[in-house]
Amino acid sequence: MPPLIYADNAATTNVRPEVLEEMLPYFGPEYGNPSSLYSIGRKASLAIADARERIARTLGAKPNEIYFTSCGSESDNWAIKGAAHANASKGKHIITTVYEHHAVLHTMDSLKKEGFEITYLKVDSEGLISPEEFEAAIRPDTILAAVMYANNEIGTILPIKEFAAIAKAHKVLFFTDAVQAVGNIPVNVSELGVDMLSLSGHKIHAPKGIGALYVRTGVRLGTLIDGGGQERGRRGGTENVAYIRGLAKALELAVAELDDMPRVAALRDRLAREIVKIPYSRINGSMTHRLPGNLNVSFEFIEGESLILLLDMAGICASTGSACSTASLEPSHVLLSIGLPAEKAHGSLRLTLSHGNTEQDVDTILEKLPPIVQRLRDMSPLYEEIAHKKS
Numbered sequence: 001m002p003p004l005i006y007a008d009n010a011a012t013t014n015v016r017p018e019v020l021e022e023m024l025p026y027f028g029p030e031y032g033n034p035s036s037l038y039s040i041g042r043k044a045s046l047a048i049a050d051a052r053e054r055i056a057r058t059l060g061a062k063p064n065e066i067y068f069t070s071c072g073s074e075s076d077n078w079a080i081k082g083a084a085h086a087n088a089s090k091g092k093h094i095i096t097t098v099y100e101h102h103a104v105l106h107t108m109d110s111l112k113k114e115g116f117e118i119t120y121l122k123v124d125s126e127g128l129i130s131p132e133e134f135e136a137a138i139r140p141d142t143i144l145a146a147v148m149y150a151n152n153e154i155g156t157i158l159p160i161k162e163f164a165a166i167a168k169a170h171k172v173l174f175f176t177d178a179v180q181a182v183g184n185i186p187v188n189v190s191e192l193g194v195d196m197l198s199l200s201g202h203k204i205h206a207p208k209g210i211g212a213l214y215v216r217t218g219v220r221l222g223t224l225i226d227g228g229g230q231e232r233g234r235r236g237g238t239e240n241v242a243y244i245r246g247l248a249k250a251l252e253l254a255v256a257e258l259d260d261m262p263r264v265a266a267l268r269d270r271l272a273r274e275i276v277k278i279p280y281s282r283i284n285g286s287m288t289h290r291l292p293g294n295l296n297v298s299f300e301f302i303e304g305e306s307l308i309l310l311l312d313m314a315g316i317c318a319s320t321g322s323a324c325s326t327a328s329l330e331p332s333h334v335l336l337s338i339g340l341p342a343e344k345a346h347g348s349l350r351l352t353l354s355h356g357n358t359e360q361d362v363d364t365i366l367e368k369l370p371p372i373v374q375r376l377r378d379m380s381p382l383y384e385e386i387a388h389k390k391s
């Protein structure tokens with residue numbers, strides 16, 4: 001087996017050793033329930049308070065504005081449903097975008113069934129939305145806008161600071177799914193001026209099963225889980241102390257190492273430059289407003305799924321669109337949203353790099369990918385026909 005090249009960091013990331021080390025005591029001697037009054041309970045409670053404070057400091061928030069959840073999807077659900085329900089008396093209109101993560105889009109589906117009206121902002125061929133388009137969608141009965149900071153498939157970064165200022169001027173609550181932005185670009189809730197922001201541990205080298213939601217003081221948000229009063233009465237359930245510790249450590253490390261991102265972007269740019277030399281290929285999404293580690297390419301005449309399997313056999317982990325759309329075999333809603341026809345969206349490849357990736361990884365991908373694309377095309381009758389016409 002060749003050494004594994006992991007180029008799917010938007011799907012999940014490895015747990016860093018420092019993060020695991022921070023968590024281990026809470027699987028061992030520090031097993032107290034944070035709500036208990038004796039000393040190991042109090043120690044667990046202090047461990048959570050310390051983690052909350054570190055996360056708040058890193059994001060530019062106050063500690064009591066940070067809520068721990070079990071994942072990014074839970075944070076997205078809570079922010080949107082919680083704000084919609086708490087503010088329904090003011091109006092029932094919500095703004096979002098066509099290319100949000102399914103944790104947002106499917107949440108909107110369930111609110112629609114409850115009588116909320118949703119406007120889906122379209123994106124241009126680069127995946128961008130202008131502040132003017134955002135402002136034009138606001139109505140007198142708009143209560144909430146949910147716009148992702150960075151897209152998980154094509155890496156597009158949206159002007160969230162401008163959007164949040166516009167929303168504020170119209171007294172509309174502003175939530176951003178920052179799951180892909182955190183750890184890849186600077187994220188500071190005070191500078192951004194957002195009301196709510198979600199993040200997820202496993203996208204920033206913490207384990208799967210921990211997330212957080214920032215809720216600005218004063219924002220009305222319904223309770224998510226009725227229970228024993230944890231998370232200031234808004235999200236019951238005994239806290240996941242170990243994972244909370246891991247999230248704090250991972251976030252601190254991610255922010256401390258943001259200066260490695262120009263290196264990651266340079267690796268990505270080299271991949272992009274070389275991969276577009278493959279005939280009938282195109283890069284999807286803006287190259288300027290883009291996450292440093294993200295590359296998304298479409299190859300005509302091939303199926304992304306076959307490409308992923310052959311890359312896997314060559315020791316390379318990559319994905320078509322997002323991990324979620326891979327399972328459903330539907331063409332990616334994100335690629336369709338930027339105007340790709342379904343057949344081109346099917347032949348897409350997402351490579352997402354992080355701190356662990358090296359120049360050698362790029363060399364190997366560039367060595368293995370073009371012959372695999374060619375091999376798949378050689379089996380395509382359509383390609384055969386077109387290549388024949390040309391020669």
Ligand SMILES: *Cc1c(COP(=O)(O)O)cnc(C)c1O
Binds near residue numbers: 150
């Ligand atoms: C991964 C992801 C989520 C979901 O996070 P989970 O922790 O896996 O539930 C939500 N939004 C975006 C943009 C993501 O990339």
